[in-house]
Amino acid sequence: MTTALFVVLAVTAVVAGALVFRVDSMARATFLLLLSFLAVAGLVLMTGLQYLGVVIVLMMVIEMVVMAVFMIMYMMNPAGLMPMSMFHNTRGAAVIAATTFVALAGGALLVDWPVRGGAPAPDLTMALGQSLMSGQMLTMMTLGVTLFATIVGTVVLAAGRGRYDRLGDELDAPESDDRDRGGVGR
Amino acid sequence: MSVALPLGWSVLLPVLLLAVAWAAVAADAVVAGRAAGRPVPWTVAAALPGREALRLLVGQRRRAVAGDELLRGVGGAVLPIAALLAAVVVPLGLRPVADLGAGIVWFNAMEVFAWAAVWLVGWGANSTLSLIGGYRFVAQGLAWELPHMFALITAAVGAQSLRVTDVVAAQQDLWFVVIMPVAFVAFLLSVAAMAFWGPFGAPLDRDIAGGAAAELGGVDRLVFMTGRWLLLVAAAAMAVPLFLGGGHGPWLPAWAWVLVKTLAVLAALVALRHRIPTIRMERWTEFSLVVLTPATIAQALVVTLVGLGEGGLS
Numbered sequence: 001m002t003t004a005l006f007v008v009l010a011v012t013a014v015v016a017g018a019l020v021f022r023v024d025s026m027a028r029a030t031f032l033l034l035l036s037f038l039a040v041a042g043l044v045l046m047t048g049l050q051y052l053g054v055v056i057v058l059m060m061v062i063e064m065v066v067m068a069v070f071m072i073m074y075m076m077n078p079a080g081l082m083p084m085s086m087f088h089n090t091r092g093a094a095v096i097a098a099t100t101f102v103a104l105a106g107g108a109l110l111v112d113w114p115v116r117g118g119a120p121a122p123d124l125t126m127a128l129g130q131s132l133m134s135g136q137m138l139t140m141m142t143l144g145v146t147l148f149a150t151i152v153g154t155v156v157l158a159a160g161r162g163r164y165d166r167l168g169d170e171l172d173a174p175e176s177d178d179r180d181r182g183g184v185g186r
Numbered sequence: 187m188s189v190a191l192p193l194g195w196s197v198l199l200p201v202l203l204l205a206v207a208w209a210a211v212a213a214d215a216v217v218a219g220r221a222a223g224r225p226v227p228w229t230v231a232a233a234l235p236g237r238e239a240l241r242l243l244v245g246q247r248r249r250a251v252a253g254d255e256l257l258r259g260v261g262g263a264v265l266p267i268a269a270l271l272a273a274v275v276v277p278l279g280l281r282p283v284a285d286l287g288a289g290i291v292w293f294n295a296m297e298v299f300a301w302a303a304v305w306l307v308g309w310g311a312n313s314t315l316s317l318i319g320g321y322r323f324v325a326q327g328l329a330w331e332l333p334h335m336f337a338l339i340t341a342a343v344g345a346q347s348l349r350v351t352d353v354v355a356a357q358q359d360l361w362f363v364v365i366m367p368v369a370f371v372a373f374l375l376s377v378a379a380m381a382f383w384g385p386f387g388a389p390l391d392r393d394i395a396g397g398a399a400a401e402l403g404g405v406d407r408l409v410f411m412t413g414r415w416l417l418l419v420a421a422a423a424m425a426v427p428l429f430l431g432g433g434h435g436p437w438l439p440a441w442a443w444v445l446v447k448t449l450a451v452l453a454a455l456v457a458l459r460h461r462i463p464t465i466r467m468e469r470w471t472e473f474s475l476v477v478l479t480p481a482t483i484a485q486a487l488v489v490t491l492v493g494l495g496e497g498g499l500s
Contacts, residue, residue, distance in 0.1 A: 025254065027254065027257055027306070027309050027310075028254070028256075028257065031257065031260075031302070031306070034302070050286065050287050050288045051287070051288040051291060051348070054286075054288050054291045054292050054295050055288075055291060055295070057295040058291065058294055058295035058298060061295070061298045061299055061301060061302055062298055062301060062327075062331065064302070065301045065302050065305055065324055065327075066324070066328075068305065068309075069321070069324060123287070125287055125288055125348060
């Protein structure tokens with residue numbers, strides 16, 4: 001039963017991931033990628049990491065929907081109206097893919113896997129949280145601040161209008177000049 | 187320690203949700219009739235969901251030229267399934283169908299499938315107005331998801347557990363709505379928003395001829411609309427264990443309290459629906475990001491500090 005489930009999820013993850021490059025619609029490509037990620041989330045759940053598995057589902061659904069918006073906005077063949085190919089640099093990509101596969105598969109088969117020592121924590125979610133909030137605190141803080149700085153920087157670069165456009169060079173305009181009126185503080 | 191209900195309940199759960207959704211649709215019809223000045227008798231309203239379902243069942247399905255039928259079908263089917271899967275962690279009484287250790291995260295993960303569902307339905311119809319509806323939902327979703335997540339986190343922090351039954355157990359003496367009212371209001375708003383319903387109905391609004399559902403006819407429409415109501419019911423039912431004490435209460439058995447409280451939440455939502463106009467996405471986004479998100483973060487902080495003050499992690 002467990003083996004069958006593993007095989008189904010693993011095959012789904014790989015096949016859906018490969019199909020991403022075969023379909024001729026950005027929407028289908030995005031949601032096939034989502035299907036692939038959901039299968040991976042299933043595999044994570046199978047290892048007993050309930051919280052991480054469910055969080056992968058949560059993150060990936062939101063991410064893929066947002067990504068679909070951007071994919072369709074920026075990439076070729078927005079609505080399946082023109083022939084489209086997802087392949088670029090096929091020869092280089094084939095070499096990289098084959099090398100990676102051989103290295104990973106070889107590693108998995110050849111490495112002398114250690115025998116498990118100790119038992120898993122009774123509550124894996126609690127153990128994960130304690131690890132993140134104590135031993136890995138510095139990592140998480142660095143990650144968090146970096147991501148936050150990236151978001152702020154991206155928004156600053158992307159925003160067409162800022163507070164000086166709204167409230168004048170001295171920020172002292174009696175009323176803000178907004179495209180859409182009637183929001184907060186107006 | 188698992189207190190899940192026997193497996194047979196997973197068959198009964200959709201029936202229960204449908205029954206409550208039926209009642210909500212009927213009540214909505216009554217309130218809408220009164221608001222429009224053409225009162226609908228109770229008897230007519232009670233039969234309305236069934237009549238409408240039969241009408242859609244025998245109705246013609248609609249296919250747009252060169253639409254992506256596969257994606258549209260997937261999107262339509264995902265909506266009711268997501269609602270049912272989200273509801274498995276809601277205790278029907280004191281025991282849920284599935285007592286997951288990360289139950290709150292599970293609820294969140296299932297309910298965001300609505301994002302994918304509405305967008306796919308909007309996209310698959312190959313119609314401009316449908317697609318606008320789909321995009322509207324995503325825009326709205328980006329705004330309500332953050333306060334919604336902070337509201338969920340606040341309840342989890344209050345109980346110091348992600349398990350929904352633990353959250354209920356923590357409210358034996360005091361309902362969380364008393365100590366985290368901001369989170370409750372944010373959650374209530376996001377209940378209506380995730381079902382793109384009432385003031386958050388812009389994705390399906392009349393100004394875009396029905397939006398994401400514009401090209402849905404027959405059984406496709408039935409499945410999509412049922413999914414939307416199921417999602418509303420499931421999310422409203424989740425407010426009960428998170429903020430309203432779950433099955434705790436005097437005199438009545440636990441399951442009756444859950445039912446009464448769920449119906450009360452739905453009644454409040456239905457009553458509010460006809461008093462608040464549809465909110466434009468950009469206004470809602472601004473309010474959500476400028477007011478609601480900081481307010482829910484502050485709420486989570488207060489609850490965390492109180493929890494730490496009372497002795498920290500147990």
